[in-house]
Each structure stands twice: as structure tokens, then as C-alpha cells.
Amino acid sequence: MSNQLELYDITIIGGGPAGLYTAFYSGMRELKTKIIEAQDQLGGRMLLYPEKIVWDVGGVPPIRAEKLLKQIIEQGMTFEPTLVMGEQIVGLDRQEDGTFILTAASGQLHHTRAVIMACGYGIRKLAKLEIEGADRYEVTNLYYTVQNLETFRGKRVLISGGGDSAVDWANELEKVAASVTVVHRRDSFGGLERNVTMMKESSVDVRTPYALHALHSLDGKMIGQVSIKHIETEEEIRLDVDAVIVNHGMRSDFGPIREWGFDMGEWKANVSPKMETNIAGVFGAGDFVGHDSKVGLIAGTFTDAIVALNSAKVYLDPEANPYAYVSSHNDRFKEKNKLLEVNG
Template structure:
């Protein structure tokens, strides 16, 4: 190698919950760790929903998604991994000695013994409202995500969509907005049954099967009325609005990763029960993986991280213990516990 690159034991690609927890657990196993994230901040898909309340992480009481990101990042930094932001890895090249050179879209190179892919659904973009001229309102009152609830207080809000996000925001804004109307092109909603039932039992107005067909503005700057059209009869209705929230899902782009030779479907990579991909020395965790007992919860992501990292450790050292000692018996935490005043001197 003509250039001088620093060799890492593990390089994690992706800075969402799977990547961050993998970085923490890699430190527990005393591995030289690097985490590379394409965006300029950690959090992955969770960054889209900072105001959502998360209930289903074991041992964590209800917490805002944004706060959970902060806690995951703090945990990820426990053993001082190298964290690189703003680099999308597009190319991998396996060397004669089995190590990998990873290259970013802007030409930076990284050298590593193993790779753990924690890239979720790739580069995500919100599916836009396919109405001519809609983009002009994105700087005012057309929203594709809800960063804060308070700006919607006392407003008439229309939500277009019928999946988890649309239902969740309807429930979150009900009682804050003056009115919430959900417009969905199908009779059946795709959100979790309990949340759908809560929405239907509330003051949220539901318009099905309808779709947003036109946006109107008297000022030319903000939307003040919306035309919705019945998807079967073609009947239209005009609704007064102060804000429009569009939740039509996400578009995923894996870019050049599809050229790596991974065994991939439309959304996921197939892995073994040990989170091994079909490429030697490359493992995967989180939403990016698919296997028979996969649990698609944040809590399940943490298990993926542990399994993938343990497999990477054994790939490098087949005689190593199969897992890290738990934190209560792990020497790596002794001094940290003392610093926190949690153990006797």
C-alpha cells in the first residue's frame, strides 16, 4: 500500500442505533473501532422523528426519540472509537491479506480487518407529494416530518398518509392542534392496531378513501385550502388548513453498495444466524439485515449489534471468547464505575 493508512479491527458503516451500539460493544471487546456515517450527525432514521415517544426499549422509560439518540451517542463514545461523519462509503476492496480498503464518495480511504454494515435502509428520502408546485410550500407550511409539536399548537392540520408515522403524528397532535384531519387513499390504515384504534376513538377527523389532489394559496406563499378527491367516486371536498403534513413513506437508495456482490433483496441483505453476509469478513446488523428470527424493533437492533460484533471478533481470533463479559464483571468498566462513584474505592 503506497499510502499510510491506520488499520482498524472493526469499521462500522452507519451511525443509527445499530451502528452506535455496535461501537459501544466493540469497545467492550477491546477492539480498535471506527464508525463512519454518511450524514453530518449520528442517529440514522431516528433523526426523522425526534419528537416521537419511544416506549419499547427494555429498561428505558418512555423517552423522546431525540433524547434516545443523545444517550445512544454518549454510550457509543464510551471507549473512544474513531467517528467519521459526512462520508458515504461506496467501494470496498479486499486485500491479499484479507483486510479491506473502504473508499468514500469523495475519495477518503479506510483500512480495516472487518466490516459491519449498519446502514438501515440506505440513504433515505421522504416520498414527496406528487402535485405540481408543491415544493414552493416546503419552506412555509408543507411538512414531510414533524421536528417539534409546539409550532402546530392551535392550528388546523391535515395529515396525508395512513402508515405508522401518519397515525402517530395524528395522535401526538390531537389536543395540541385546533383540529387534525387524516386523509388516506385506502379504507384500512397500515399503522399498529392499538394506535389506529386510539386515533379513531379521538377527535381526529378521518377522510377515507381520499387523496390530496390540489393545494391552494391566496398569498402564493402558504397553503390555506386543500382539495381532496375520493379515490373511487372522484367526488371532491375543500378543506381549510393551516399546515399540511405528508407521510407517504420513505424512498431508499443503497447506491454502489449493490455492486459489492452482497446477497441483497430490495430492502435487506441476507445473513446467517451469526449475522455473517456472504462476503468474508463483512457482517451486518439492524434494519439492513434479514434472517428467520429477525425482530424489527430498536431492542432487536441491539441484539444484532452484539451478534455481528462477536462474529467479527471470532473471524479475527477463532480462539477468543464467544462473547464479552457482562458489564458488571467486565474489567473495562472498573475505573469508569469508580469515576461515577458507583463502586467502593
């Protein structure tokens, strides 16, 4: 069967920032590359917060996530990797010659010499608000992500949650909303310390330790008020709102990946400093992996991708240079540089 399939050097499972940068670097190292993404869009978690301002990518000034993602995708496509969208990989099988057959849920097969796992936390779904009847407001003014800040201009907004996205949304919405209230079960917040401080020093009304307890509609269609309850005293307070945003994290499902034999914890696969999993020929990058020097930022994801790809290159060719030449000395960029000079 494998003889009938096109053989790739590298197959990347996941089309978020880690997978896309891995594909770019794979092209730099002249490897035949394929990306397989389970969703219908490239971008991974970044698709959830397009309006978020990203400050912490080296050499890039503050930029909206949607614009940064567009640039990451464009960079990832530099060397024209093969793209397979909307296909979840459910099987990994090593062949007698050491190559791998990847099996998709659709039955489609993919043949590759090495695999790089860049699938984040697996198939992710937003954690829904666990209040009876909440789902009926999802078509009006109950939100699980912020796609457009203008949707909330001049409105009284309540955010339930304390993760980095909740903090970032509060800081962004404070500029356009009539008011912003953040309700969180704990006194401590996730996210960068500077962003948390910015939120607390702004006009954002921070209520801790409170939890969103009930939704109240004035017309049967939209939420007009909410009840929040103090975690310790159980005191209840009613607040008038025009919009409710819920950021209670994600529900993740690795599915059959857990059955492939990886050394995995609850959320991440353990890898060596070279991004090697415990399965020879399979490497990892991004949110999928955990290691002693892990940096949970997009910038750290790029480093994971570089190390994983370089390790895969040496796995495929033990005589290969363990590192790629810098772009200014890499022959793969000569023609592209000429095009930029002509068009620039």
C-alpha cells in the same frame, strides 16, 4: 497503499442506532473501532422524528426520540471510537492479507479487518408530494417531518399518509392542534396496532380511502385549503387547513453497495442467524439486514448489533469467547464504575 493506512479491527458503516450500539459493544470487546457516517449527524432515521414518543425499548420509560437518541449517541461514544462524518463509502475491496480497503466518494481510504454494515436503507430522502407547485409551500406550511409540536399548536393540521410516523404524529398533534385530519389511500394503517386504535378512538378525523389531490392558496404563499379525492368514487372534498404534513415514506438508494456482491432483496441484505453476509468478514445489523427472526424495532436493532459484533470478534479471533461478559463482570467498566460512584 494499505500499509500506510491505520488499521482498525472493526469499521462500522452507518451511525444510526444500530451502528452506535455496535460501536459500544465493540468497545466492550476491546476492538479498535471506527464509525463512518454518510450524513453530517449521527442518528439515522431517528433524526426524522425527534418529537415522537418511544414506548417500546426495554427498561426505558416513554421517552422522546431526540432524548433517546442523545442517550444512544452518548452510549456509543463510551469507548471513544473514531468518527468519520459526511463520508459515503462507495467501494469495498478485500486485500491479499484478508483485510479490507473501504473507499469513500471523496477518495479517502479506510483500512479494516472486518466490516459491519449498519447503513439502514442506504442514503434516504423523504418522498416529496407529487403535486405540481407543492415545493413552493415548503418554506411556509407544507412539512415533511415534525420537528417541534409547538409549531402546530392551535392549528388545523392535515396529515397525508398511513405509516407509523403518520400515526404517531397524529396522536401527538391531537394534544396541541385545533384539529387533526389524517388522509390515507388505504383503510389499513402501518405502525403498532395500539397506536392505530388510539388514533381512531381520539378526535382525529380519519379519512380513508382518500388521497391528497390539490393544494389551494388564499394568498399565493400559504396553503389555505386542500382537495382530497376518494380513491374509488373520485368524490372530491375541500378542507380548510393551516398546515399540511406529508408522510409518504422514503426514497432509498444503496448506490454502489449493490455492486459489492451482497445477497440482497429490494430493501435488505440476507444474513445468517449470526448476522453474517455472504461476504466473509462483512456482517450486518439493523434495517440493512433481513433474517427469519428479524424484529423491526429499535430493541431488535440492538440485538442485531450484539450478534453481529460477537460474530465479528470470533471471525477475527476464532479462540475468542463467542459472547462478551456482562457489564457487571467486564473489566472495561471497572474504572468507569468508579467514576460514576465518585460523581454519583
